[in-house]
Amino acid sequence: MRFDFTDDQQEIKRTAKEMLASRSTLELVRSAAESKAYDPDLWKELCDLGWPGVAISEEYGGGGLGVVELAGLLEEGGYALAGSPLLATTACGAAIQEAGSEQQRETWLPRLATGEATGTLAIAGELAPDAAEADVIVLIESDRSGARLLAGDQASVSAVETIDPTRRYGIVTAEESAGEEMPGDPEAALAIGALITSAELVGICQRSLDVTLEYVKDRKQFGRPVGSFQAVQHKCARMLFQTEAARSATYFAAWAADADRDRLIEGASLAKATASEAGVEVTGSAIQAHGGIGFTWEADIHWFFKRAQLDAAYLDGTKPHRRRLAALAARKVTSPA
Amino acid sequence: MDLTFSAEENEFRDELRQWLAENHPGDEPRGDDDTTFEFRKDWQRSLYDGGWAAVQWPQEYGGRDATLMQSAIFFEEVGRTRAPLPANVLGLLLAGPTIMAWGTDEQKERYLTPILSADEIWCQGFSEPEAGSDLASVKTMAKRDGDDWVVTGQKVWTSGAQYAKWCLLVARTDPEAPKHKGLSYFLLDMDQPGVQVRPLVQITGEAEFNELFIEEARIPHENMLGGEGDGWNVALTTLMNERSGLGFFLQIRLRQLLDQLVEEAVRNGKIKDPVIAEAIGEIEARTEVTRLTAYRGLSTIEKYGQPGPEGSLTKWLWSETNQMLVQLAADVVGPEALSADSKWAYELLRARGNTLEGGTTEILKNIIAERVLGLPRK
Numbered sequence: 001m002r003f004d005f006t007d008d009q010q011e012i013k014r015t016a017k018e019m020l021a022s023r024s025t026l027e028l029v030r031s032a033a034e035s036k037a038y039d040p041d042l043w044k045e046l047c048d049l050g051w052p053g054v055a056i057s058e059e060y061g062g063g064g065l066g067v068v069e070l071a072g073l074l075e076e077g078g079y080a081l082a083g084s085p086l087l088a089t090t091a092c093g094a095a096i097q098e099a100g101s102e103q104q105r106e107t108w109l110p111r112l113a114t115g116e117a118t119g120t121l122a123i124a125g126e127l128a129p130d131a132a133e134a135d136v137i138v139l140i141e142s143d144r145s146g147a148r149l150l151a152g153d154q155a156s157v158s159a160v161e162t163i164d165p166t167r168r169y170g171i172v173t174a175e176e177s178a179g180e181e182m183p184g185d186p187e188a189a190l191a192i193g194a195l196i197t198s199a200e201l202v203g204i205c206q207r208s209l210d211v212t213l214e215y216v217k218d219r220k221q222f223g224r225p226v227g228s229f230q231a232v233q234h235k236c237a238r239m240l241f242q243t244e245a246a247r248s249a250t251y252f253a254a255w256a257a258d259a260d261r262d263r264l265i266e267g268a269s270l271a272k273a274t275a276s277e278a279g280v281e282v283t284g285s286a287i288q289a290h291g292g293i294g295f296t297w298e299a300d301i302h303w304f305f306k307r308a309q310l311d312a313a314y315l316d317g318t319k320p321h322r323r324r325l326a327a328l329a330a331r332k333v334t335s336p337a
Numbered sequence: 338m339d340l341t342f343s344a345e346e347n348e349f350r351d352e353l354r355q356w357l358a359e360n361h362p363g364d365e366p367r368g369d370d371d372t373t374f375e376f377r378k379d380w381q382r383s384l385y386d387g388g389w390a391a392v393q394w395p396q397e398y399g400g401r402d403a404t405l406m407q408s409a410i411f412f413e414e415v416g417r418t419r420a421p422l423p424a425n426v427l428g429l430l431l432a433g434p435t436i437m438a439w440g441t442d443e444q445k446e447r448y449l450t451p452i453l454s455a456d457e458i459w460c461q462g463f464s465e466p467e468a469g470s471d472l473a474s475v476k477t478m479a480k481r482d483g484d485d486w487v488v489t490g491q492k493v494w495t496s497g498a499q500y501a502k503w504c505l506l507v508a509r510t511d512p513e514a515p516k517h518k519g520l521s522y523f524l525l526d527m528d529q530p531g532v533q534v535r536p537l538v539q540i541t542g543e544a545e546f547n548e549l550f551i552e553e554a555r556i557p558h559e560n561m562l563g564g565e566g567d568g569w570n571v572a573l574t575t576l577m578n579e580r581s582g583l584g585f586f587l588q589i590r591l592r593q594l595l596d597q598l599v600e601e602a603v604r605n606g607k608i609k610d611p612v613i614a615e616a617i618g619e620i621e622a623r624t625e626v627t628r629l630t631a632y633r634g635l636s637t638i639e640k641y642g643q644p645g646p647e648g649s650l651t652k653w654l655w656s657e658t659n660q661m662l663v664q665l666a667a668d669v670v671g672p673e674a675l676s677a678d679s680k681w682a683y684e685l686l687r688a689r690g691n692t693l694e695g696g697t698t699e700i701l702k703n704i705i706a707e708r709v710l711g712l713p714r715k
Contacts, residue, residue: 001346001406002339003629003636009338068338213710228713233706240705244647245654248629249622255338273622322618323611326599329621330608333600 003251005072012065013072019045020080026300032083033165033303043084043115052089053113055192056097060109067094067192067257071199071250078203078311081303083166085118087200088130091193091315092119095138096149098192099184104149108136121193122172127313131170132159139172139179140186147186150179164306191268194315195253198268198275201311202250205243205278208286208304212236215290226291235289239282246271246278266328273321279308340632342410349407350414356387357418365421370544374424374500381423381455390453391429393582398437398445399453405635409585416589426583427497428452428459432505434578439522439563439571448503448524460501462492462525462549463572469494470700472507473516473569477551479508479523486510486523486556488531492549494694498534499547501527505575506556507568520568524560531555541686584651588627591659594684595624598662602669616665623658630654646709653701656691663688 005013023042032039046052055070056062063069070090077086093112096104096119111117117135122128124142131137134157137150155178157170182189213236216227226232253267260267283305287294294301312318342350362380366372384390385399393408394400403411415422423429433452436444451457468474477490488508498504504525511519525532531554536544563571599617602608608617630647637645663685667674674681692698706712 001342001632001636002640003633004640005338213712217711217713224715225713227706228715230703230706233710233712234699234702236710236712237702237705240646240710241650241653244630244650245623245626248626248633248647251338251633252340252625252629255340260340270622270625273618274626319615322615322622324618325621326608326614326618329595329599329617330603333596334603 009069009072012069013076016073016076020076020082024080024082029081029166029303036165038083046084046086047115051086052115056093056109056113060105060113062113068254071196071254074196074199075203078200079207081166081307085130088120089118091121091196092136092138094192095121095189099147099182099189100149101183124173125171127160127169128172130168131172132157137172138189139174140190144186147182147189148179149182150174154178162310164310166303166307187265190315191264192257194268194272195250195257197311197314198250198271201275201279201308202247204304204308205246205282208283209239209243211301212286212289232289235285239285242278242282246275249274269321269324273318273325276312277318279312283308346406346410350410353411353414357414360387361418361420377421377424378455380421381425384423385454391433394433398449405638408582409635412582412585413589416586425452425455425458427461431461431575431578432459435571435575438574457502458497458500459503460495460498462495462504462506464494465491466493470697475507475509477508479510479521484558486558488551488554488556490551495547495549496545498549499536503527507572510565517569518566521565522562522568522571523556524562525554525556529554541683584631588631588655591624591655595620595662598666598669607669613669620658620662627651627654627658649705649709653698659691660688
């Protein structure tokens with residue numbers, strides 16, 4: 001057993017981190033958020049690096065790596081709070097790869113893999129990232145009974161200005177006759193989207209913790225760094241606890257997506273239940289540990305809190321995923337394998 | 338990333354499963370502490386005869402040179418079959434490794450085999466009434482008298498002292514030195530009039546722990562482990578060994594308890610209550626995260642030779658989750674969960690110790706803040 005990235009996977013992740021450290025600085029995140037516009041050059045660079053297609057198989061023009069590699073990239077995307085349609089497009093691609101027909105795959109995956117087309121994965125009536133601009137949308141019925149594939153112009157998307165200006169969101173609805181049925185399991189279509197969103201949340205948690213540690217080591221009150229006070233220390237320890245819990249669950253789910261398909265749906269709920277909770281709590285704690293300054297527009301920590309809120313809700317939050325885990329557990333004890 | 342076990346690891350597990358199937362001691366007798374102890378002693382004897390008493394020990398001392406992963410598998414499997422821990426668990430996990438690291442050849446020769454066979458039981462004399470989390474404050478004094486040290490003081494939370502032949506004792510040998518530096522580490526023979534053991538009845542009504550009253554007990558100088566003044570460093574070796582393998586045993590037990598709770602909730606229909614279902618889902622997630630984090634921790638140690646940030650979290654995760662689980666049982670199981678002598682009531686009470694034993698959660702958070710997160714002390 002080796003519950004860790006391989007050297008190659010580590011290298012992909014490290015390169016991504018370095019690139020984003022210069023291409024998605026907090027100054028750039030702020031200016032993109034305040035002008036409500038992505039940096040188009042960043043998306044182009046990510047496409048040139050092959051990120052949108054990393055987990056799409058080579059027969060459809062992708063990189064043919066796995067969900068583990070994709071999750072590593074999205075974690076770094078969350079760490080840098082990069083603004084781009086990467087999460088939406090890769091969630092869409094994974095859903096088509098999971099649940100699409102052969103013809104649907106052939107039509108869309110090569111274009112999504114290069115980033116020439118962008119996409120999103122949406123549950124009807126709920127917020128989805130980068131929906132208004134998407135060339136293709138996988139739309140899951142609100143009761144999860146089916147999935148449809150829609151070209152962008154077949155769906156009706158109402159753009160919603162959310163609390164998170166680092167990303168664009170919309171609500172997708174469509175006429176019942178619009179688009180094409182997808183033959184696969186809608187739960188499987190959702191699973192990879194949920195787990196890579198969890199990966200983004202892991203990155204958001206880690207960055208929020210890092211930024212907070214830096215702040216509490218530096219900020220002095222009563223003649224000593226506030227990070228020397230036990231109440232602050234214990235809050236930071238809890239932030240680590242939640243971040244690492246989310247990381248364990250998410251890495252497991254990513255591995256299951258590549259190597260243990262029977263546990264993918266369970267793993268995705270485990271990851272999303274844990275990471276959604278961690279995301280909102282760790283970023284909330286980060287604001288608290290910054291004191292009053294954390295509540296100001298000036299400080300950058302609120303961008304992480306806001307993104308975490310949207311990510312936590314996307315493809316269901318902690319509570320519905322916990323209930324799914326309970327249902328799976330109940331099934332296991334009543335019909336032991 | 339590869340979460341499957343290697344061929345060697347599977348082979349190890351299969352061999353162990355086979356052995357456990359043939360040598361399982363059966364259900365532990367419910368009864369007094371002495372009966373339980375004898376049962377666990379026989380069980381260790383049988384493990385010893387099969388070569389399974391301490392898989393993580395080097396082969397030259399009677400172990401199997403097991404990797405960390407194999408050792409984890411060992412504890413998982415023992416837990417899975419609901420076999421008890423061996424009687425001399427502190428000897429196997431603490432005394433043995435500490436003696437291997439610091440002992441002279443004579444000490445290794447003398448002590449290791451009886452630890453393995455459970456012929457000599459060990460206990461740990463670190464904590465004192467006024468030195469709990471703050472170990473460096475121990476007051477128990479050892480004074481040199483010819484070839485002996487004469488020891489006087491009091492120890493507390495000494496698990497298994499009533500059965501122990503030997504005690505890992507930290508005592509102050511130099512009251513003038515700064516507090517970490519004035520300590521030495523001894524192997525104390527419990528079988529002498531200067532050592533009195535008094536059981537400490539806990540909130541469950543049982544007595545796993547004891548108080549130890551030491552009044553001019555004598556320890557020959559050759560029973561010092563490490564040099565004079567090395568006590569703090571030797572104690573750290575002991576403490577670092579404390580939680581590794583045991584965690585895997587405990588989390589399998591957590592999993593089994595959770596499965597029982599889910600069965601109960603399905604049987605009585607409470608699983609249909611969305612609030613109960615969500616609470617069960619939360620504990621499902623935490624239980625699985627505990628297991629995954631423990632394995633992730635092992636992978637980090639195997640790769641980098643030292644624990645990563647996740648390594649400090651498994652005990653905290655496990656203890657908190659176990660408390661949540663037994664608390665939820667009070668809602669799911671109904672009146673039986675709060676009736677004296679029920680299994681759930683016992684678990685409910687016993688779990689309160691989880692966030693205290695082996696280092697309180699608060700101390701754990703201090704350690705994480707200072708050593709993992711690098712936050713300043715002052």
